[in-house]
Amino acid sequence: MNKPLTGKVALLTGAVRRSGRDAAIRLAEDGAKIVINAKTSRTLAENVVAEINDAGGTAMVHMADITDEAQVKEMIGHVAGEYGGLDILVNNAANRGHNKIVDMSFTEWKEITSIVLDGSFLCTRSAVKYMIGKRWGRIIFLGGIGPHLGYPDRCHVSTSKMGLVGLMHCLTNELAADGITVNVVAPGRIGGERAPSAGEPSGNVPPVGFVGEPSDVGRTIQFLCSPDARFISGQTIHINGGGFLS
Template sequence: MNNRALEGKTAFVSGSGQNIGRATAVQLARMGCNVVVNGSSNFAAVEETVAAVEAEGVASLIAMGDMGEEDAIRTIADAALSRFGRVDIVVNNATRRPHKPFLEMTEDDWHGVMDVALTAVFRTSQAFLPGMVEAGWGRIINFAGMKAIKGYNEGAPISAAKHGVWGLTKALSTEFASKGITINTVSPGQIRKDNKTEDDPARAARIPAGVMGQSQDIASMVGYLASHEAHFVTGQMIAVNGGETT
């Protein structure tokens, strides 16, 4: 794969202040993309991502905002389109994963997860797909999660939301495949946080590969799905989990 294969493209990565989101933003920058970097509250973390993105010789834009809020997404989209004209690659990484027994869950708990993990995918897709259709090229890459797809104990809304993301991925992939647009979902397994220097031994022991994944493992898959080489891959959920079954 050409290291600068996406030169001149623009990517939006939600929740890109740290971990998988940051690694993905930097991976796409390394491939030549300008990157719109998003965070909900930690501005310092977003600035660190921007510095890493710009070190790859591309442009960036800080777009702070809660992905669970319609107005915030509209503001982010307007800023991105005003700066770059079009967003070619959308990576819907932002999510919420609260743990609470189902019978103690409130309506606000439910909708708080759904708005970020599922409805935001609907909103970003509606915001950026028109430009992709006009260009005849685009990529939307969503996230699920091994535990969410299996069924999250005390995490009913995240499991429901991620199954919804998978359904939306399949539906949009069929609708937009003829437009040169691919839409896929990446389902990460157990990924070590970037601030951890060693794996959790108990967690690593449950993984056939014997190690936990790292953020770059997921970012590399996103980079492939965003590339021209992946033009015939659409409507798929791709597990990156060291051999654990989903």
């Protein structure tokens, strides 16, 4: 069986359920060594790791708060030391909330932006030096349909997610010569178990007539991390069944 990611190391933040979990399992099936990061959900993270290891893969958990610069540096250094480098980074960690801007505290705003945007910056900054050294890398940010449709009561989430698009565009040009591709995966309405902070799903059933599954997102991440996706960089890949037309 061809395993195109044999010898590669992948770190996925917040990948304990739904699309992140699915992507981790698929990358492991392709031969990558997997690191699951979580801040508080240790049991869920260990369940994903156990599933990968039981299937013959290699995976471990690293608990860390990605909004803490020191913890991120320690995590990336530990991963590289344990597995000999870091080739793939999937910035999946997020938090969600619903509130009108007139009622939103600055603390509430920062809670969301620090995880989605600051956390992605800190992880990416620490990870790229290992990718540059190998002249190969894959960086993926998890965006969403919300920033493109302007869902009300979610300006903190949408602003953070759209900020990832700007970060992706800049890094695409900055890191291209080092063999690193950078993309955003932007899911629409996806079914399955949701984190408590996610609340009720936004939006209607898309034109295709059904909501997506975590595997729809996981397969896209899997492909973008593969050698076959070497010519895809600087893109926002929408997975929404026609819910947003780009």
